[in-house]
Amino acid sequence: MSRRKIYRETSPETRLCTACGEPILRNLYIEKDGNLYHYGCYASEKEKHFKCIECLGECNGLEAPRDWSQPGAPRTCPHCGSIGTLKNLWWWKNREKL
Ligand SMILES: [Zn+2]
Numbered sequence: 001m002s003r004r005k006i007y008r009e010t011s012p013e014t015r016l017c018t019a020c021g022e023p024i025l026r027n028l029y030i031e032k033d034g035n036l037y038h039y040g041c042y043a044s045e046k047e048k049h050f051k052c053i054e055c056l057g058e059c060n061g062l063e064a065p066r067d068w069s070q071p072g073a074p075r076t077c078p079h080c081g082s083i084g085t086l087k088n089l090w091w092w093k094n095r096e097k098l
């Protein structure tokens with residue numbers, strides 16, 4: 001679906017950014033899986049780096065989009081399918097200190 005079509009055929013309340021959960025009024029970016037982002041949110045999700053506590057698989061924010069239909073909008077690990085097990089590198093670094 002093209003950006004123009006999405007702007008025309010959806011209302012802002014349903015056009016929610018996958019990263020921040022806010023309506024997208026402008027700077028819409030459509031990720032290849034069809035998820036919608038603010039352009040700035042897309043860029044920052046791409047830079048995020050997660051590692052799963054279950055399978056130790058790594059991914060970026062785009063590979064594990066938040067699920068806003070669930071409480072707390074958890075991320076699902078793209079490697080093992082576990083929900084809410086992805087931790088950022090800051091978490092892993094602090095964990096090693098404990
Ligand atoms: Zn956003």
Ligand SMILES: [Zn+2]
Nearest residue numbers: 052055077080
């Ligand atoms: Zn995993």
